[in-house]
Amino acid sequence: MEKDYERLLQKLGKAVEEFDAEKAREAAIEAVNFGLDPIAAIEEGLAKGIRTIGDLFEKKQAFLVELIMAGEAMKAGTQVLMDEVRKRGLSVKKLGRVVIGTVHGDLHDIGKNIVISMLESAGFEVIDLGVDVPAEEFIRKVEEAQPNVLGMSALLTTTSPEQGKVIKLLISAGLRDKVRVIIGGAATSERWADEIGADSYAADAVESVKKIKALLGIKEG
Amino acid sequence: MRMNRLEVLSKDEIQTIHDESMKILHETGVKIFDKDVLKMLSGNGVNVDFENDLARFPESLVKESLKSCPKSFTALNRDKENGVEIGGDTVYIVSGFYASYVLKEGERVQARVEDVANFAKISDGLKNMNAVGVEVLPQDVPAHVTELHACNAMLNNTAKHLFFSPNTRFSARGLVEMIKAVAEEEDLLKAQIATFQSSPTSPLAWESDSVGVLIEASKAGIACNILPEPMAGATSPITLAAVLLVHNAEFLSGLVISQLVRKGTPIIYGYAPTIFDMREASPIIASPETIALRIAHSQIGRFYGMPIHSIGPDSDAQCHDEQMAWEKIITFFAALNSGTNIMINCGMFSTGLIASYEQLVIDDEILGFLLRVIRGIEVNAETLAIDLIRKVGPRGHFLNQMHTLRHIRTEYWLPELSNRATYDNWLRAGGKDIIAKAKEKTLKYLKERKAPELDPEKKEKIRDIIERYEKMK
Numbered sequence: 001m002e003k004d005y006e007r008l009l010q011k012l013g014k015a016v017e018e019f020d021a022e023k024a025r026e027a028a029i030e031a032v033n034f035g036l037d038p039i040a041a042i043e044e045g046l047a048k049g050i051r052t053i054g055d056l057f058e059k060k061q062a063f064l065v066e067l068i069m070a071g072e073a074m075k076a077g078t079q080v081l082m083d084e085v086r087k088r089g090l091s092v093k094k095l096g097r098v099v100i101g102t103v104h105g106d107l108h109d110i111g112k113n114i115v116i117s118m119l120e121s122a123g124f125e126v127i128d129l130g131v132d133v134p135a136e137e138f139i140r141k142v143e144e145a146q147p148n149v150l151g152m153s154a155l156l157t158t159t160s161p162e163q164g165k166v167i168k169l170l171i172s173a174g175l176r177d178k179v180r181v182i183i184g185g186a187a188t189s190e191r192w193a194d195e196i197g198a199d200s201y202a203a204d205a206v207e208s209v210k211k212i213k214a215l216l217g218i219k220e221g
Numbered sequence: 222m223r224m225n226r227l228e229v230l231s232k233d234e235i236q237t238i239h240d241e242s243m244k245i246l247h248e249t250g251v252k253i254f255d256k257d258v259l260k261m262l263s264g265n266g267v268n269v270d271f272e273n274d275l276a277r278f279p280e281s282l283v284k285e286s287l288k289s290c291p292k293s294f295t296a297l298n299r300d301k302e303n304g305v306e307i308g309g310d311t312v313y314i315v316s317g318f319y320a321s322y323v324l325k326e327g328e329r330v331q332a333r334v335e336d337v338a339n340f341a342k343i344s345d346g347l348k349n350m351n352a353v354g355v356e357v358l359p360q361d362v363p364a365h366v367t368e369l370h371a372c373n374a375m376l377n378n379t380a381k382h383l384f385f386s387p388n389t390r391f392s393a394r395g396l397v398e399m400i401k402a403v404a405e406e407e408d409l410l411k412a413q414i415a416t417f418q419s420s421p422t423s424p425l426a427w428e429s430d431s432v433g434v435l436i437e438a439s440k441a442g443i444a445c446n447i448l449p450e451p452m453a454g455a456t457s458p459i460t461l462a463a464v465l466l467v468h469n470a471e472f473l474s475g476l477v478i479s480q481l482v483r484k485g486t487p488i489i490y491g492y493a494p495t496i497f498d499m500r501e502a503s504p505i506i507a508s509p510e511t512i513a514l515r516i517a518h519s520q521i522g523r524f525y526g527m528p529i530h531s532i533g534p535d536s537d538a539q540c541h542d543e544q545m546a547w548e549k550i551i552t553f554f555a556a557l558n559s560g561t562n563i564m565i566n567c568g569m570f571s572t573g574l575i576a577s578y579e580q581l582v583i584d585d586e587i588l589g590f591l592l593r594v595i596r597g598i599e600v601n602a603e604t605l606a607i608d609l610i611r612k613v614g615p616r617g618h619f620l621n622q623m624h625t626l627r628h629i630r631t632e633y634w635l636p637e638l639s640n641r642a643t644y645d646n647w648l649r650a651g652g653k654d655i656i657a658k659a660k661e662k663t664l665k666y667l668k669e670r671k672a673p674e675l676d677p678e679k680k681e682k683i684r685d686i687i688e689r690y691e692k693m694k
Contacts, residue, residue, distance in 0.1 A: 019626060063629050065620055065621070065625045065626050065629055066626065068620050068621045069621060072621055114620070186643070189644075189645045190645060203646050
């Protein structure tokens, strides 16, 4: 029994590590049929696989495509397991809520979507505002959804000032101390984050998860 | 398809160089300062003027030698494994060769046996190095046995195929004994674990020791790279066509000697393209003219259909700077993409006088880069990915496709040293330049790599040989 439990968790993690969505789905079905706790299956099975690939990516030993494909495999497995969570009337405790979007004038979304995928894999609830998001829309959503973190992406030096504009608007709306702000994208840097008064900057998707966890005082593991 | 080969000579021009070489060999002749060789040649139809040490070769004999020389040979490693057939399209990279100094912390210091060992150890780990040469000639052992000590250091630090350019016939004999002991084979034609190199003296002469090395190699069955190095304007006419002509005539004279000593001895069509800078009064090996010469040389080698060598990657720069980088790349590229099989000189610069650990790993990186360029572009249904383009459609992306995953590790060259991080990320990783990164890699190799052990019995045998040779002379 204990052995099967371990074997199933390993199978879930391995499917993610092998970027195999089909295998992840099958392993999730097997776990459900076996009666495995679906939340444990996500957190100790699938998520472990994504952490392994994330670590490799940080060490430059895995490629971006592998990170993304691992995320997709995790998503495939998670879908099955979440059905079971709902069926059992359980609920998964999210690490936090993140509102995210690419700033006004900027249409780049690939990087932002990878960040979303990594955040979701890590257990965050993410509200995606899409691309070309007007500053006022960010403010409205922060007011409405009361996220822990606001993430803004800018790929162009011509659009990165929008990130500063949003922060100014947050201040004038009296929301700045209610949400942590993180920025990213090719046009941004640690220094830019300091300059515009953001709380943090992340260079890539894996780092964004780490930085957001750090902002919220969540321990790695 | 693979990238088109570089060419600087037309078919007719190659034929002319060949024809004129035959005339030089027949009419002008070659001086050979070895009476035994002259006797051997005389007995085989060569017109020998013993008084002037001059040999004039009949065309028929040269043609016969071109026929009996094999089109390829199989290079084995120290343990008689990992055979690579050298010839045709093979690329076979050998680390550097016979520098006198090592650049350490920006300072030029005399090479020691320990350096030979370290270079061999690093080369053993570098994935693009197929074979290991005597990177530096150690100066901390008696001069007459310096190559034997180098050989010992190499055998104990790498299992890769070894390259030597024996300075003397005496040294060649010692090396042959050592190689035979390690290969456990009397006839090394059956176990090509090492290759020799020998150079005539331009223009058109063979010193007694140089021809002696060629003879020792041929007798032992060791492949020999015949490497004429006429210096344009000094030891050959200044024009490039004449450099090729003098080179070719010298090469062919060596080829005949080797084939008369032993038919079927593998000979490599070698070349160290050199010009003479008349302002500095110094030989130069990475000038644009030498690039054209490297390409021409490969073309002539292919005309003869034998394994081709030329030196590279080379640089005349004296420190790790931009000149070094561009010269390294262009000399390497010219030789690689003109069909040269064997290239020797990784890690070296200062016109071959200095080597550095850092440059050795940088050259390995440059090589990986260039090999990918030359591989070209493969076009077929899988690589065109027509179905995938249809599936993903406009405004989609390919970062989550199995096709991307499938090709990421094979379609692209993966740098080990080159920076590809953004400015911020580069700075966060220490803001290191290529030399600093290369140094880290060499230190890692030297610290972590375990040298592939040489059989203790063989170890003792080669130590005995060195001891015996030390007492001679």
